[in-house]
Amino acid sequence: xxxxxxxxxxxxxxxxxxxxxxxxxxxxxxxxxxxxxxxxxxxxxxxxxxxxxxxxxxxxxxxxxxxxxxxxxxxxxxxxxxxxxxxxxxxxxxxxxxxxxxxxxxxxxxxxxxxxxxxxxxxxxxxxxxxxxxxxxxxxxxxxxxxxxxxxxxxxxxxxxxxxxxxxxxxxxxxxxxxxxxxxxxxxxxxxxxxxxxxxxxxxxxxxxxxxxxxxxxxxxxxxxxxxxxxxxxxxxxxxxxxxxxxxxxxxxxxxxxxxxxxxxxxxxxxxxxxxxxxxxxxxxxxxxxxxxxxxxxx
Numbered sequence: 001x002x003x004x005x006x007x008x009x010x011x012x013x014x015x016x017x018x019x020x021x022x023x024x025x026x027x028x029x030x031x032x033x034x035x036x037x038x039x040x041x042x043x044x045x046x047x048x049x050x051x052x053x054x055x056x057x058x059x060x061x062x063x064x065x066x067x068x069x070x071x072x073x074x075x076x077x078x079x080x081x082x083x084x085x086x087x088x089x090x091x092x093x094x095x096x097x098x099x100x101x102x103x104x105x106x107x108x109x110x111x112x113x114x115x116x117x118x119x120x121x122x123x124x125x126x127x128x129x130x131x132x133x134x135x136x137x138x139x140x141x142x143x144x145x146x147x148x149x150x151x152x153x154x155x156x157x158x159x160x161x162x163x164x165x166x167x168x169x170x171x172x173x174x175x176x177x178x179x180x181x182x183x184x185x186x187x188x189x190x191x192x193x194x195x196x197x198x199x200x201x202x203x204x205x206x207x208x209x210x211x212x213x214x215x216x217x218x219x220x221x222x223x224x225x226x227x228x229x230x231x232x233x234x235x236x237x238x239x240x241x242x243x244x245x246x247x248x249x250x251x252x253x254x255x256x257x258x259x260x261x262x263x264x265x266x267x268x269x270x271x272x273x274x275x276x277x278x279x280x281x282x283x284x285x286x287x288x289x290x291x292x293x294x295x296x297x298x299x
Contacts, residue, residue: 013130018065020116020131021057029053031111037087037104055083060138069138077145084149101150105143109136170196172203178210179280181273185218193229197236204242211280212237215273217248224260234267243268247276
């Protein structure tokens with residue numbers, strides 16, 4: 001009979017733990033706002049940290065009450081992923097490792113469990129243990145979700161930085177009115193070759209270029225895939241109304257192209273960037289002579 005009365009008074013451990021999180025959401029959020037996980041991310045206003053903690057606690061209350069504290073795919077955990085993603089991105093920018101982030105999540109558990117014990121001083125010890133265990137499981141799942149999110153955000157940062165480096169490593173230079181050049185240095189792969197094509201075509205449109213020079217003097221090797229990308233770049237430039245000239249083909253690369261059986265017969269090639277520029281200038285019939293002083297040409 002006493003056990004039945006206890007069950008009726010306190011409810012199931014899942015229900016009681018969920019209700020505890022709802023009742024004490026504000027107090028726990030205020031405590032969490034002082035912890036490193038929230039404090040170091042939301043530096044503009046403490047209210048931001050408190051609101052973020054409220055969001056996480058609301059989701060935790062939902063998964064605990066539903067009996068899905070160990071399910072990382074539960075609706076509550078899915079609902080908080082956007083909030084966690086912003087926090088993980090901020091931690092990634094500061095250089096924190098996933099292990100450090102995990103420790104910060106673990107630091108959130110003791111204040112919550114301490115408050116649970118203080119909240120239910122007269123509850124049976126068994127019920128209290130089960131409620132504390134449920135909260136511990138929920139926090140463990142939260143830590144897993146945070147780790148997954150942190151790793152995902154970290155990879156996203158790496159991908160963005162890699163793309164930015166590719167763009168920086170692929171500058172487009174205006175050599176003359178109507179003539180642009182891309183001096184390539186280092187290894188070419190599919191990703192960088194795609195960036196080369198996009199960057200060059202954008203420059204052709206912006207500069208209204210008639211000639212686009214691809215200088216590969218600084219490229220150590222060219223394989224069949226890279227050569228195909230170069231051919232596609234030449235063809236795309238032609239469709240944009242510009243003639244593409246490839247310069248800097250060294251003997252080793254020339255032999256590789258021949259061995260691969262690639263036909264560059266339709267591509268204009270020159271030994272050096274200077275030769276390519278001279279070819280473009282001659283074709284444009286540019287006047288390289290210094291302009292005469294005012295009136296000198298009238299004599």
